[in-house]
Structures are given as C-alpha cells and as structure tokens.
Amino acid sequence: MSKTQATVFSFPESKRGSFLLIPLKHRHSAKEINEIGFPGEKCLVESEDISESVKQTINVPDTLHSVTRYKLSEKEMVEIATGFSIEEKAPLPLLYALEPGQEGTPEDCCFRLCDSELYIFGIGVAFLVLGFTYPNATILRRICNLGFTTSNTVYRYRSDNQICDFDLNQRFRCFCESLGLIPFSKEGTPLFVESHVFNIGVVRNRFKTLDEIRAGSKTLHLQEDLDRHVTDDSEEDVFYTYSVKTQELDSHRFGYCITSQTVSYFVANSKLDIDYEMRDQLKDAVPMVLLALYQKYTCLHFRELLSILPPNNRDALQKLKLAMMEFQAYGTFPAAGMSRWHNTKQIYKYILDTNGIPEAVAAQSLSLKILDEREKEFEEKEEKERDRRSNLVLFLLSLFGVLSIPETVVSLLKSILHGSWKEVTVTISLLFLLSITILILLFRKKKK
Numbered sequence: 001m002s003k004t005q006a007t008v009f010s011f012p013e014s015k016r017g018s019f020l021l022i023p024l025k026h027r028h029s030a031k032e033i034n035e036i037g038f039p040g041e042k043c044l045v046e047s048e049d050i051s052e053s054v055k056q057t058i059n060v061p062d063t064l065h066s067v068t069r070y071k072l073s074e075k076e077m078v079e080i081a082t083g084f085s086i087e088e089k090a091p092l093p094l095l096y097a098l099e100p101g102q103e104g105t106p107e108d109c110c111f112r113l114c115d116s117e118l119y120i121f122g123i124g125v126a127f128l129v130l131g132f133t134y135p136n137a138t139i140l141r142r143i144c145n146l147g148f149t150t151s152n153t154v155y156r157y158r159s160d161n162q163i164c165d166f167d168l169n170q171r172f173r174c175f176c177e178s179l180g181l182i183p184f185s186k187e188g189t190p191l192f193v194e195s196h197v198f199n200i201g202v203v204r205n206r207f208k209t210l211d212e213i214r215a216g217s218k219t220l221h222l223q224e225d226l227d228r229h230v231t232d233d234s235e236e237d238v239f240y241t242y243s244v245k246t247q248e249l250d251s252h253r254f255g256y257c258i259t260s261q262t263v264s265y266f267v268a269n270s271k272l273d274i275d276y277e278m279r280d281q282l283k284d285a286v287p288m289v290l291l292a293l294y295q296k297y298t299c300l301h302f303r304e305l306l307s308i309l310p311p312n313n314r315d316a317l318q319k320l321k322l323a324m325m326e327f328q329a330y331g332t333f334p335a336a337g338m339s340r341w342h343n344t345k346q347i348y349k350y351i352l353d354t355n356g357i358p359e360a361v362a363a364q365s366l367s368l369k370i371l372d373e374r375e376k377e378f379e380e381k382e383e384k385e386r387d388r389r390s391n392l393v394l395f396l397l398s399l400f401g402v403l404s405i406p407e408t409v410v411s412l413l414k415s416i417l418h419g420s421w422k423e424v425t426v427t428i429s430l431l432f433l434l435s436i437t438i439l440i441l442l443f444r445k446k447k448k
Contacts, residue, residue, distance in 0.1 A: 009215035011203045011226040015274040017114065017133035019286060020144055020195040022172075023297045024126040024181040025304075030062040033120055038179060040070035040118060047287040049344045054291070054333055063122055064323055065330040069287075070118040077113040077130070080175045081168055082157050093159035097134075097142040097168075105158050111139050114278055119290055123327055124305075125297045126181050127290050128172065130192075131282065133274055137225045140199075143168070144192040146223065146261055151190045184297065196293060198286055199264040200277050201226055206251035206268040213255030213266055214240050220264035221257045235259065239350045241343040258347055260354035263289055288344060292351040295332055299360035302327075306367055314375070321371045324364055332361050 028036065044059045045067055058067040078092050079085060086092060096109045114131035134140055142153040155168045173183060173191045185194045199220040207213050216226060217240065224230045242255040254267035265285065267277055305320055335349035352358055 007211055007215075008229045009212055010229045011201075011216055013272070014201055014203045014226040015133070015272050016137075016140075016199065016201045016220070016226070017131065017274050017278050018140055018144075018200065019116075019198040019278075019282065020128075020130040020192055021198060021286070021290060021293060022128040022130060022176075022191060022195050023184045023293065024128060024176055025124055025184065025297070025301050026120070026126055026181050027124065028120075028180055030064070030066065030122050033068055033122065034062070036179065038068075038070050038118060038120065039076060040072040043069050043071060045069055045287050047284045049284045049288045049339050049341060050291070051337055051339055054338060057330060057333075058291070063330075064326045066122045068120040068122075070120075072116045072118060074113055074115055077116050081113060081155075081171050082159075082164075082166055083171060091159075093157040096156045096158070097139050098154045098156060099142075100152050100154055102154065105156060105163060108135055109139065110135065111143070114275070115282065117282065117286075119287075119294075120181075121294050121298070123294075123298050123323060123331055124301050125294055127294070128176060128181075129282065129286060129290075130172065131278060133278065137223050141223050144195055144197060146197065149189055149193050151192075184300070196289070197262045198281065198289060199262060200274070200281055201264070201266045202269045202272055202274050202277055203266075204268065204270055204272060206246075206249060206253055207255070208251050210240075210242055210252070210255070213242055213252060214257070217255055217257030217264045217266040220266060221259060221262045237354045239346070239354075241346045243343070256343070256347055258350045258354075260351075263347065263351070285344075285347075288338065288348055289351060291333060291338070292348050292357065293355070295352070295361060296355050296357045298327060298331065299357070299364065302364065302367065306370070309374075317371060317374055321368065321375070324368055324371070328361070328364055328368075 045055055047055070057065060060066050061068075075086055075092065078095070081095065082093060094105065095111055095113065096105050097111055098106075098109050102109070111132050111134040114133060116131045117129040119127045119129065132143070134143075142151075145151070151169065153168075154165060156163060156165050169190045169192060176183060176191075183191055183194065185191060201216060201220045203216070203226070207216075215229070218232075218238070219226055219228065219230050221238070222230055222232055237260050239258045240255060241258070243253045245252050251268075254265065257264040257266070263285070265277075265281055269277060302320070302324055309320060310316055335345045335352065338348045339345050
C-alpha cells in the first residue's frame with residue numbers, strides 16, 4: 001500500500017463557503033443592457049488571475065464580446081431572498097436550510113448570504129454568482145446537491161422574533177426573470193440544478209505535503225465536512241494544482257481540486273478568515289472560471305437559437321450568423337493567453353477540457369455552414385423574385401409596344417397626308433426608340 005493510500009487526513013478546525021455559478025440566457029442588445037438598469041454597482045472585470053489582453057477585450061463596452069459586471073451586497077442578496085426591504089443599519093435576518101418537517105431554527109442549519117455578483121455577456125448569456133457561508137457540508141447539500149435534480153429543502157428566516165418560510169430557488173428565479181435573464185434549467189426544477197460550484201475551505205495551518213491539499217480539496221468537492229476523511233476513486237475527471245512551496249516555511253499555502261462541475265479551493269489562513277478568502281476568490285478566480293463556462297453556455301445558446309430560427313426571417317439569420325462569427329473571432333480564449341500564472345492556466349484549461357468546450361466551439365463551424373446554406377437559399381429566392389418582376393415589366397412594355405404600334409402608324413400617315421413634317425419626325429423617333437427598347441429587353445431575357 002502506498003503512502004498516499006495509507007495516510008489519513010482530517011481538519012477538525014475549518015470554515016467554508018461556496019459560490020453557485022448559475023448560468024442564464026438573455027435576448028438583450030448591448031444598448032438594452034445599459035438601459036435596463038441592473039441592480040448593484042456596475043464595474044469592470046478586474047481579476048488579477050486574467051491577463052491584461054483578455055481583460056481589455058471583455059471590458060470594451062457595447063459589443064457582443066463585452067462583459068458587464070454588477071456587485072451585489074449581502075444586504076441586497078438577503079432582500080432578494082426574503083422579499084422585504086431592510087433598513088440601512090438594521091440587522092440582517094438569519095437564514096436556515098432545513099429538512100422537511102424540521103421545527104424551529106437550529107443553529108447548525110444557519111447559513112449566511114455573502115456579497116455576490118451578476119455577469120452579463122453581450123453575446124446572450126449571463127451568470128448569477130450566489131455566495132454563502134455555512135457551518136457544515138449538510139447545508140451545502142441541502143442548497144445544491146450535485147447529481148440531484150430535485151430538492152425538498154425548507155428555507156426559513158428569523159427576524160425580530162418573526163419566523164417565516166420562503167423558497168430560495170423560486171425567489172432568485174423570479175429575480176433573474178424580472179431582468180430578462182432566463183435560467184437554463186427548465187421551469188419546475190430548482191434554479192440551482194444547473195449550477196457549477198466554487199467551494200472554499202479554510203484551515204489554520206499551512207500544508208507540509210501535497211497529499212494534505214489533495215485530501216482537503218477532494219473532501220470539499222465531495223461536499224463532505226473537513227473533519228472527516230473521505231475517499232472516492234470512482235471519479236476520473238479530477239485534477240489538482242497547487243501553490244509553489246515557500247522554501248523558508250517549507251510548506252504550501254493553497255491548492256485546487258478541479259472537476260467538470262466544481263472548483264474547490266483549499267487554503268491556509270491563520271485567522272480562519274473565510275470572508276477575506278471569499279472576497280479574494282470572487283474578485284480573482286471566479287471571473288476566470290466564468291470565462292471558461294460562458295463559452296460552453298454560449299454554444300448551447302446558439303444551438304437553441306439555431307433550432308428555433310424562423311425559416312423566412314433573413315434578418316434573424318444574419319444576426320445569428322454575425323454573433324456566431326464574432327464569438328469565434330473574439331469570444332474564445334485559449335488557455336495559453338488566459339493568465340500569467342501557470343496554475344491558473346491549468347485550472348482554466350481543465351474546465352475547458354472536462355466540459356468538452358473546445359469541441360463545442362469547433363462545432364460552431366458546422367452551424368455556420370448550415371447558416372451559409374440557408375442564406376444561399378434566401379439569395380436564390382430573391383433572385384427568382386427579381387427575375388419574376390423583370391419578366392413582368394418586360395411583358396407589360398412589350399404589350400404596350402404592340403398595342404401602340406398601330407396607333408403610331410396611323411398618326412404617322414395622318415402627319416404625312418397633312419404635310420406636318422415636324423410631327424412625322426417625332427413620331428418616327430418615338431417608334432424607333434420603342435422598338436430598340438423592346439429588342440434590348442428581349443435580348444437580355446434570352447441571354448439570362
């Protein structure tokens with residue numbers, strides 16, 4: 001038995017929190033995004049984990065590849081969740097995630113919503129980043145249990161000795177839909193079912209070995225408590241990356257466990273300051289993860305738009321084609337240019353690979369070919385319509401010419417008999433021009 005298999009790690013003193021990265025879609029234009037007035041403080045993407053060239057691309061306003069970011073405070077998040085306004089200096093109500101039939105408000109079921117963010121991508125997708133801290137893994141599983149599409153969790157809040165139940169999923173679904181942001185999860189399923197989860201676990205002591213980091217970050221991913229030693233060798237899409245060892249301290253400070261559905265950050269913080277680590281990851285690491293996931297959901301959104309594209313609407317076809325071409329040109333970011341940090345590039349690349357995102361982006365070329373064929377069909381129909389109109393005009397001119405020739409001949413004879421040579425000249429000229437016009441039109445038709 002190897003040393004890794006034999007060693008048992010557990011972390012009895014820890015704190016933890018999570019961000020749910022909830023994918024959404026919208027039909028807003030770049031101009032409408034600025035006019036709607038989304039809640040929160042509007043700001044640029046400022047992540048230190050993302051390279052300057054990428055940030056310059058996504059921070060350009062009013063384009064399909066731009067990203068608009070809104071900061072939502074803890075108070076705003078609680079107001080959305082509970083549905084009532086909270087005075088500026090009033091204490092925030094306590095929130096609980098309970099089992100069905102569970103009475104009261106037990107302390108070990110309490111969780112706290114944190115500062116969160118809303119990302120609006122000009123291409124047609126968005127993300128609600130919902131942050132919360134909690135005392136144990138059971139609460140996380142009640143809020144978002146990966147692999148399950150149903151939830152029977154009862155949510156309850158307590159404020160001024162008043163206790164009320166509420167539906168956290170439905171509250172945030174209504175909030176998103178009120179802004180024209182439609183969840184990818186179908187109606188009737190929990191909003192959080194499509195979420196990707198960014199976990200954060202904090203312990204006091206730095207890590208002497210990489211095995212410690214692997215054990216702790218994998219436990220976070222498995223949604224278990226850090227004071228337990230858990231293993232699961234059935235998952236194959238698990239990848240780890242670590243901070244460089246600080247030679248003076250002979251230890252590492254943090255590491256990540258990355259899978260297709262989760263990113264789990266395991267970090268040493270002597271003060272167990274979970275709030276600091278949540279703010280730090282929300283600013284730096286979360287935007288980088290979103291840039292990977294947005295490519296996945298943009299491809300899904302394009303596929304949906306392609307399937308419902310009106311067959312006789314050329315404007316809609318050209319708009320979708322332009323968006324897809326711009327996405328391929330400006331909206332995809334290779335891992336090599338994502339960050340200056342190697343471990344950050346590794347996280348980004350692994351999210352891309354485990355979600356099949358490069359293949360989905362490559363498949364857009366086939367979709368563009370389909371749109372090209374449809375556009376050719378529109379052009380052929382328009383060409384046939386132009387020919388039909390041209391033939392109609394030719395027929396009318398020919399008919400007019402045939403009907404007017406006898407009248408012109410009679411008028412010519414009258415002019416000759418009465419000796420009006422000026423009228424004779426004009427009539428002959430008109431007759432000649434009309435004949436030439438008909439011959440030209442007949443020749444063009446024959447040439448086509």
